[in-house]
Amino acid sequence: DTEVTQTPKHLVMGMTNKKSLKCEQHMGHRAMYWYKQKAKKPPELMFVYSYEKLSINESVPSRFSPECPNSSLLNLHLHALQPEDSALYLCASSQVTLNTEAFFGQGTRLTVV
């Protein structure tokens, strides 16, 4: 199984809503990532978890709250988002290694209204 599964595929939420994005992998990878991708731009790293601990936070606003409940799951909790947070949110996983080869999910297309 070389899949990274993200749910939901599409999400529309209001600025006062609370929602969560979910990501799951069963490749035994111990590093998991959240990226944000705006239209016609490359993915931007948000968070990295290594062995279920947050290892990198790229100065992401606190309205985005990551969680790694176990080695297979990664969540991104969303609260009080702004319209400019609308983007494709990508989850990825990899081995914990100097030469990261990341496997990506299909992403969640988030629209904040």
Add this chain to the structure above:
Amino acid sequence: TQLLEQSPQFLSIQEGENLTVYCNSSSVFSSLQWYRQEPGEGPVLLVTVVTGGEVKKLKRLTFQFGDARKDSSLHITAAQTGDTGLYLCAGNQGANNLFFGTGTRLTVIP
């Protein structure tokens, strides 16, 4: 965040032509990878280069890592319409901090 600049940003060519995409940085990387992304999908890993001067071939695609491990190139021979997509280089500096380049959007016209 270490900046990886790709050139060109956009490339539109006829089927059968050759092309080269460049990925440049002032920083040294422990490895560089190339991904291809299609609309509405996540990036898909094409190759990883680790050793300075390394050349890897994947069918019609040839990847090279610069001797100083600061830059890389992707050459496509006899482009096909199926090669259309967003090509992204990505660099590692230390474990698991993977940063993407600015991207090259390739369109191959039949």
